[in-house]
Amino acid sequence: MKKQVFKAFCLFIMMAAVVLTFSCAKKTIQSDPSSNGSEISQAEKDARDAALKAEELARQQSAIEEQRLKDEELKNRETAQKKAARELFENKDIYFDYDSSELTPIARMALKEKADWLSENPYAAVTIEGHCDERGTTEYNLALGEKRAISAKNYLQDLGIADNRMSTISYGEEKPQVRGNDEASWAKNRRVHFIIR
Structure with missing residues (x-):
């Protein structure tokens, strides 16, 4: 009889455990999906998505601003280089020997640089000015200055x-x-000067 009571007691315990397990499972399954817990998690998800979008937008705007600054810096550098090249073109005269309109090898090299610049700047036009030192008559120096300017022009045409x-x-x-009134001064005045117009 003790065995039967023990068996009945064990059976009762097992039944209680099964009932308890099923009742807990039912509560979990039957929980309301529109409860406050799920509303909070959806709101948190929306907030997280909005924060991620804001971060991505900020990254994109930062990248755009950084690129704009790089482009502006590059443009400024190019503008400064073009200005320096233009000033060099205008400020680098070519010089001649006394009473001569023949181009020296140094003058030819300088004219080659000027031709390169003019090729890179096809809309630029140039006035070529011929100059002389003070020796000789006014008429003679005007004619010699013209010969010097034409000599430079012809070389550029070539x-x-x-x-x-x-x-x-x-x-x-x-x-x-x-x-x-000395040779050093006269040598600097025997020149052709270039003006970009």
Whole structure:
């Protein structure tokens, strides 16, 4: 009889455990999907998505601003380089020997650089000014200045620069680069100067 009571007691315990397990499972299954817990998690998800979108937008705007600054810096650098090249073109005169309109090897090298610049800047036109030192008559120096300017122009034409982009003028001795009555001053005044127009 003790065995039967023990068996009944064990059976009762097992039944209670099964009932308890099923009742707990039912509560979990039957929980309401529209309860506060799921509403909070959906709101949290929406907030997280909005935060991620805001971060991505901020990253994109930062990248766009960084690229704009790089482009602006590059443009400024290119503008400065173009300005420096233009100033070098205008400020680098070519020089001649006394009473001569023959181009020296150094003058030819300088004209080659000028031809390269003019080729890179096809809309630029140039005035070629011929100058002389103060020795000689006014008429003679005007003619010699013109020969010097034409000599430079012809060389540039040989290097492929169109005639209609160049004009010449002679100032003779009227516009000296350096004032003085010595050979060093005269040598600096025997020149051709270039003006971009």
